[in-house]
Amino acid sequence: MTHEMRRKEKSIPPDEAELILANALVGRLGTSWNDEPYIVPLNFAYDRGKVYFHCANRGKKIEFMLRNPAVCFEVDDFLGIKGSEKPCSLGAYYRSVIAFGNANIIKEAEKKEEALKKIVNKYAKSVKFSIDQDVLDRTEVVEITVEKITGKQSLKIQ
Numbered sequence: 001m002t003h004e005m006r007r008k009e010k011s012i013p014p015d016e017a018e019l020i021l022a023n024a025l026v027g028r029l030g031t032s033w034n035d036e037p038y039i040v041p042l043n044f045a046y047d048r049g050k051v052y053f054h055c056a057n058r059g060k061k062i063e064f065m066l067r068n069p070a071v072c073f074e075v076d077d078f079l080g081i082k083g084s085e086k087p088c089s090l091g092a093y094y095r096s097v098i099a100f101g102n103a104n105i106i107k108e109a110e111k112k113e114e115a116l117k118k119i120v121n122k123y124a125k126s127v128k129f130s131i132d133q134d135v136l137d138r139t140e141v142v143e144i145t146v147e148k149i150t151g152k153q154s155l156k157i158q
């Protein structure tokens with residue numbers, strides 16, 4: 001099923017949406033399996049159409065993803081409340097982005113390390129990247145290949 005955004009004037013162009021995604025510090029991974037939705041907050045890195053995050057090799061999100069690789073990944077900025085004193089005229093200023101794609105676990109050691117490097121560089125640029133082999137072996141790195149990205153905003157200047 002495809003749904004176009006109803007409020008087209010609020011839509012953010014894909015290149016701008018990609019920037020918002022890349023700069024967000026927390027993203028929410030949405031998965032589903034067997035009619036059960038599941039969402040978790042994660043740190044991550046975004047680079048050229050791929051979202052990368054690291055996690056333990058067990059747990060609900062990884063089990064859901066392995067069973068159903070179709071996922072979405074959401075980030076947002078809450079920018080304040082708009083409106084007058086009437087409750088029905090209140091609203092939010094915000095920017096948010098949803099990326100839709102397929103998740104897979106990176107198997108190749110070199111690619112896995114590259115992805116981890118992107119995550120470390122994003123959150124702790126000054127930290128020199130190095131990782132012990134046993135830690136690398138215990139860590140899973142997931143790559144989401146983004147197939148569609150949508151952005152929506154409600155800004156004061158609109």
Ligand SMILES: Cc1cc2nc3c(=O)[nH]c(=O)nc-3n(C[C@H](O)[C@H](O)[C@H](O)COP(=O)(O)OP(=O)(O)OC[C@H]3O[C@@H](n4cnc5c(N)ncnc54)[C@H](O)[C@@H]3O)c2cc1C
Pocket residue numbers: 026040041042043044053054055056058059060061062
């Ligand atoms: C800002 C932030 C950044 C994070 N970054 C990372 C990251 O980079 N990598 C990573 O692996 N994890 C990260 N986490 C933790 C992540 O949200 C999950 O808790 C964790 O990955 C375990 O997920 P799981 O499905 O394996 O949980 P499991 O251990 O399998 O637990 C499953 C059950 O625990 C509950 N649960 C699990 N996680 C949460 C949660 N966050 N909040 C409330 N209930 C929960 C749910 O009810 C779920 O049914 C981050 C959390 C926050 C808030």
